[in-house]
Amino acid sequence: MAGASAQAAPDLARANEGAEQDGRPPRLPQPSRVVPLGVYGKQLVFLDRLQQIVMEPPRGCSKGELALWFGDDYLIEYFPSYPKGWKPGDDDPEDFHQGKAQMALIDDCRAKGIFKPEGKVFGRGAHRPRHDEEAMVLHIGNRVLLANMPDARGRRSADIVQHPAGMVRIGGKETFYPADDGLPPPADKPATAAEAAEVRALFEKWSWAEPAAAPLLLFGWLGQAFICGWLEWRAHAWLPGPTASGKSSLQKIIRALLGEWVLSTADASEAAIRQILRNDTLPVSIDEAEPHDNPERVQAVMNLMKKASSGDRILRGGADHKGTEFTAQSCFLLSSVMHATLRGEDRNRIALLDMKKLPDNPEPLELELAKWRSTGRRLHRRMIGGIGRFDRTLGCYKRAIGAQGYEGRWQDTYGTLLACADLLLYDYAPDAGFDEAVETDEPGMRRVHEAVMAILPMMAKGRVEARTDTERVSRVLLSHALPGAHGSPPEPVGTWIERALTWVELDASTGGDSGPDFKARAKLKTYGLRVVQLVDDAERATGYRIEDARTGDDGWKHDFLAVAYPTNKGINEIFARGDWMGDGYLQSLRKLDGTKGPFKVRFGGRQPDNALLVPLAALSGDEG
Incomplete structure (x- = not known):
């Protein structure tokens, strides 16, 4: 940046010079070192002499704080405090009048009106002007x-x-x-495409489960990190790998490339990350993010990551009983031996870049951190220089990913990573030359196709693993183990349903009748579950009456599993914890096609419970 052409900035210290406020000139003598902005609730809002945003109640304007904000020389000049007996010709006063300075600041802030900081105050990092x-x-x-x-x-x-x-x-x-601790500016000259390719090749020296995709996506994450606050969507990456896979050394190199433009930690809570970032839009790197150490803490960080992808607003209460607003616009890089369990909505926001153990006696890797710090500043400059073609480049990758059957967040996440890598690796948009006179020997759209084909196996694996909440609640229900009778081992609900739909041929010598497995059906009822069928009945308000389900294929194809509402003690045991406590399981089960209800269903005794009827066909699936 030192070599870039700069334009003279306005004299912000004199921004209000001569301007009338509320029909009168300002009470603070001009040029004022403090710029009043307004009032927010019971707080004054202004820029101090260091250009920091200050929000302070009027009673907090102590003598020392006024001197901090204005400088005592300004205050002594314009709000002098004369000692008793002072007369013209005596030495100039060496103190200032706190009350007069305080009231001038209060009056000028009040005259400016209400100033709400949200949407007007931005922290360090990249931003996109509206x-x-x-x-x-x-x-x-x-x-x-x-x-x-x-x-x-x-x-x-x-x-x-x-x-x-x-x-x-x-x-x-x-x-x-507002002014803050300074960050190193991007270099005055951008990195070349060859330097960018060198960093990508560096990432390839680690052992990856997907060697064609992982280094490219990690390189794209690096490019994204330089401008993450400017992007409309932010993708995250997780580096799971066994001990001795080189995770820590890889993190060191990435942190050297990003320099002070990354918040790095080995253990941090979601609240700590928010409080440190405040309005900053800097990337976050977390090493040793082991989910088993503190599952609740890791889950809270993942919720923050989810909000950060789209830049959602987060509201939190404070000790002073006042809400604070935080806009998360950071991209995250986590590394650990095992990654946390990812929900469907997490899986298409986080690229899992699985690492493998390095071979025995690997070639020593010279970290050369000083070199990578210098390279990182030039890469930062290169990313800034390429933003003019980012949206166009992103569109090329999203269309190519969509052509493979991946929509929505898959395009956003992987398209963003590939587009950021493209900005570093090439000098022109992939479709350059189609509608403009551009002569280039770059591979053009062929590179888009090759990159998407390289990551396709990773996306396919992710889509299989990205179960929806309905799939997950079904798995929780069907896999919950119910105790066996007479000391038999516990068996999952799915097995008991299978038995409940099986016709049992009894030996005539026992005197019993053949029929469904009544013991299995009775077992399910004690846990708020019952296999039923709906029979048309015009005399009932619902148009149906409830009967026990049929057996065999007829039962699986046409009948239902009645699932009691949480007033039933048995069903609460199955969903006692996790995402489906209370009525959470009902909310997810309602999304299954063909679910009906609620109906009144009797599970035991004479009093029926409210229940959803879930198609048994929706609970069975094919292998493969």
């Missing part, structure tokens, strides 16, 4: 860099426009990028 989706704002702590901005003729400028941190007017709208 008025111009192709431009980028890069907040590096003490400065704000504007990239890919249009000039007076609407053409995208290659120059980087620089502003000091604080108030920045973009597209005629005031936005605030």
Whole structure:
């Protein structure tokens, strides 16, 4: 960035000079070192002399804090405090009048009106201006860099426009990028395609379960990390691998490439990550994220990751009984021996890049962290230079993934990773030359096809593993073990249903009648489950009456499993914990095609329970 052409920034310290507020001139003498922004609830909101956003109640304006925000020389000059007996000609005062300075600040903030920080205050990292989706704002702590901005003729400028941190007017709208701890700026010259290819080749030195896909996707995650706050969708990656697979050394290299642009930790809670990031849009790297160490903590982090993919708002209460808003716009990289259990909605947001144990006596790997830190800054510059073609490149990859039958979040996650890798590896969009005069020997759309074919086995595996909540609740129900009779070992509900639909031929010498396995049916009833059929009955309000299910194929094809509501003690034992506590299991089972109800069903005794009728056919599936 040092070599980029810069434009003079406005003097933000004099932003309010001469402006009248509430029909009168400001009470703070101009130029003021503090810029009042307004009032939010009982708090004053303003930019202090260091261009930090301050939210403070009026009673908090102590003498020391006023000196911190303004500088005591300003306050002594404009709000002097004269000692008793002072007269003109005596030495200048060396103190200031706290009350007068405090009231001037309060009055000027009040005159500005209400200032709500949400949507106006942005932390460090990359951001996408709302008025111009192709431009980028890069907040590096003490400065704000504007990239890919249009000039007076609407053409995208290659120059980087620089502003000091604080108030920045973009597209005629005031936005605030408060000063913070400085981050190293991207290099003044971008990396070459050859340097990018060198980093990708470096990732290939590890042993991967999917050697054609994993290094490319990890490289795409690296490119994404530089600009994750600017993206509309963020993909996450998890590196599960056995001991001695090189996870920690790989994380070290990635952290060196990202430098201070990553929040890295070996153990952090979801709350700690939120509180450290605040409004920052920086990537997060978590090593040794073992799910068995603290499952609740890992699950909370995964929920944060899910929100971060789309940049959802998160509301949390505080100790002062006031809500705080947090917008998660980070991408996450986790590594561990085993990954956490992934729900269907997690599986298509997280690329699982399985690592294998390195061979015995591997060739020593020189980490060269200093080299990769320098390379990382140039890669950062290269990513910024490529954002003008990102949306076009992303569209190429999403269409190619969609052509293989993958929709929605699969396109978003894997398309984003591949598009970010493309921005680093190539100089032109994949479809360059189709509608413009571009001469290039790059592989074009062929590289898109080859990349998608490389990751196809990984996506296929992910789709098989990405069970919906209805599939998962069915598995929990059918696999729950019910105790056997007379000391027999426990057997799963699915086995008891199979028996309940089986015709039992009894020996005539015993005096019993042949028929369904009544013992199995009785066992299911004690747990709020019953195999039933619906028989048309015009005299009933529902149009049906409940009878016991048929056996064999007729029962499996046409009849139902009645599942009691949570008022039934037996069903609560099956769904005593996990995602389906309370009535959660009913919400998921209702989504199964053909589910009916509620109906009144008798499971034992004379009093019926409310129950859903789930088609037995929906609970049986094919192997393979």
